[in-house]
Amino acid sequence: MHLNPIQLFDTESSTFTYILAVPESTDAVIIDPVDRHWERDLRHLERLGLKLAWVLETHAHADHITSAGKLRQLTGAKAAVPGGCGIAPAETQLNDGDTVQFGSAETIEVLHTPGHTAGSMSYVWHGNVFTGDTLLIDGCGRTDFQSGSADALYDSVTRKLFALPDDTRMWPGHDYKGQSVSTIGWEKRHNSRLANRSREEFAKLMGELKLPKPRLIDVAVPANQNLGLPHGG
Amino acid sequence: MHLNPIQLFDTESSTFTYILAVPESTDAVIIDPVDRHWERDLRHLERLGLKLAWVLETHAHADHITSAGKLRQLTGAKAAVPGGCGIAPAETQLNDGDTVQFGSAETIEVLHTPGHTAGSMSYVWHGNVFTGDTLLIDGCGRTDFQSGSADALYDSVTRKLFALPDDTRMWPGHDYKGQSVSTIGWEKRHNSRLANRSREEFAKLMGELKLPKPRLIDVAVPANQNLGLPHGG
Numbered sequence: 001m002h003l004n005p006i007q008l009f010d011t012e013s014s015t016f017t018y019i020l021a022v023p024e025s026t027d028a029v030i031i032d033p034v035d036r037h038w039e040r041d042l043r044h045l046e047r048l049g050l051k052l053a054w055v056l057e058t059h060a061h062a063d064h065i066t067s068a069g070k071l072r073q074l075t076g077a078k079a080a081v082p083g084g085c086g087i088a089p090a091e092t093q094l095n096d097g098d099t100v101q102f103g104s105a106e107t108i109e110v111l112h113t114p115g116h117t118a119g120s121m122s123y124v125w126h127g128n129v130f131t132g133d134t135l136l137i138d139g140c141g142r143t144d145f146q147s148g149s150a151d152a153l154y155d156s157v158t159r160k161l162f163a164l165p166d167d168t169r170m171w172p173g174h175d176y177k178g179q180s181v182s183t184i185g186w187e188k189r190h191n192s193r194l195a196n197r198s199r200e201e202f203a204k205l206m207g208e209l210k211l212p213k214p215r216l217i218d219v220a221v222p223a224n225q226n227l228g229l230p231h232g233g
Numbered sequence: 234m235h236l237n238p239i240q241l242f243d244t245e246s247s248t249f250t251y252i253l254a255v256p257e258s259t260d261a262v263i264i265d266p267v268d269r270h271w272e273r274d275l276r277h278l279e280r281l282g283l284k285l286a287w288v289l290e291t292h293a294h295a296d297h298i299t300s301a302g303k304l305r306q307l308t309g310a311k312a313a314v315p316g317g318c319g320i321a322p323a324e325t326q327l328n329d330g331d332t333v334q335f336g337s338a339e340t341i342e343v344l345h346t347p348g349h350t351a352g353s354m355s356y357v358w359h360g361n362v363f364t365g366d367t368l369l370i371d372g373c374g375r376t377d378f379q380s381g382s383a384d385a386l387y388d389s390v391t392r393k394l395f396a397l398p399d400d401t402r403m404w405p406g407h408d409y410k411g412q413s414v415s416t417i418g419w420e421k422r423h424n425s426r427l428a429n430r431s432r433e434e435f436a437k438l439m440g441e442l443k444l445p446k447p448r449l450i451d452v453a454v455p456a457n458q459n460l461g462l463p464h465g466g
Contacts, residue, residue, distance in 0.1 A: 007413065
């Protein structure tokens with residue numbers, strides 16, 4: 001059964017943050033919160049009568065700084081992060097196949113989907129998949145820095161994400177065109193980078209993108225590896 | 234039970250559009266679609282495997298033009314609009330207490346909530362209320378033009394919307410601060426314009442706002458009264 005998350009947006013970095021909750025419980029999970037929106041996000045939890053159980057990160061972001069550490073401090077939530085991202089202070093280092101439990105009977109399944117970064121994880125919950133920067137709506141994350149690999153991303157998407165049921169709702173980590181949600185079935189048939197492309201075609205396409213270096217990467221990645229908290233702080 | 238809608242945003246007018254659907258059916262309803270996003274909205278329906286049954290308007294908007302007519306033409310959906318808004322071409326003119334049915338067993342309840350405009354409606358569905366410009370998160374719509382009335386808005390909010398269960402999720406027609414959703418209980422306790430204020434205090438506050446005339450009002454209202462289609466077209 002589909003239970004849509006609450007979707008929040010950061011206009012500066014076009015990042016989506018998600019709040020997951022079910023009617024039967026006041027426990028909530030937040031995925032990929034953004035530093036400057038910590039008050040907005042806490043206000044949403046307060047207004048909805050929710051208590052934060054977990055902060056999840058899909059990877060160590062290069063384009064914005066997480067508020068995971070701050071939310072953890074302020075709410076008592078725990079942080080669960082991809083084991084391969086070097087995010088040392090988190091309570092839980094996640095590996096492929098792990099689960100995160102919250103509420104009375106909620107289970108989030110953890111899928112290791114490397115390619116944008118070597119550690120990137122996707123999270124599956126109630127007919128939804130939160131793909132971070134691995135799979136975007138009609139696109140995908142870049143693979144040319146921070147341990148990225150077009151080869152790994154191709155496998156993650158075509159073997160793991162496209163193996164989910166077609167009607168799985170796909171909630172990306174970013175969107176730059178005002179889109180909110182897609183489905184695995186649609187992306188499998190129509191994603192302009194990954195549908196009906198060979199591994200070689202995809203690698204060639206990604207190799208030719210010649211994207212500029214992310215403006216914030218040298219600040220953001222070390223900060224995010226400390227859950228967005230000042231080092232030594 | 235709460236079933237979150239899909240929430241879409243127009244950055245130019247800060248307008249929210251909502252897609253309502255349930256897992257058991259492919260029927261969907263869209264509330265307050267915006268002209269320039271008709272393709273985006275159709276793509277969402279397509280990606281989610283949904284068929285548009287109804288286009289609903291909360292009122293005749295003054296700050297943007299609806300795509301209701303266009304979506305109706307392209308999908309075969311019907312338009313249901315507030316009876317008091319002069320939106321003549323719609324199939325269904327809604328009155329307080331009416332219901333809109335879709336899917337196998339979905340019912341949207343219609344609440345007449347005048348004040349922002351005399352015809353404004355709110356829509357109640359599955360523990361959610363879509364309030365248009367009557368009640369905003371920590372705010373409310375203006376009441377100084379287009380048959381608006383602070384007195385009517387005060388009654389609509391305090392007697393009708395605040396009478397809904399406290400945990401009803403409140404989805405506004407606009408937000409200007411990156412907020413997505415609130416609850417009736419929170420707004421009843423904390424809304425800075427309407428919580429714990431007398432009718433007289435509220436009327437005084439609204440009378441002193443001195444807001445500029447909406448830039449698009451002379452174009453948008455007549456266009457929206459024709460479901461956003463060219464007159465004579």
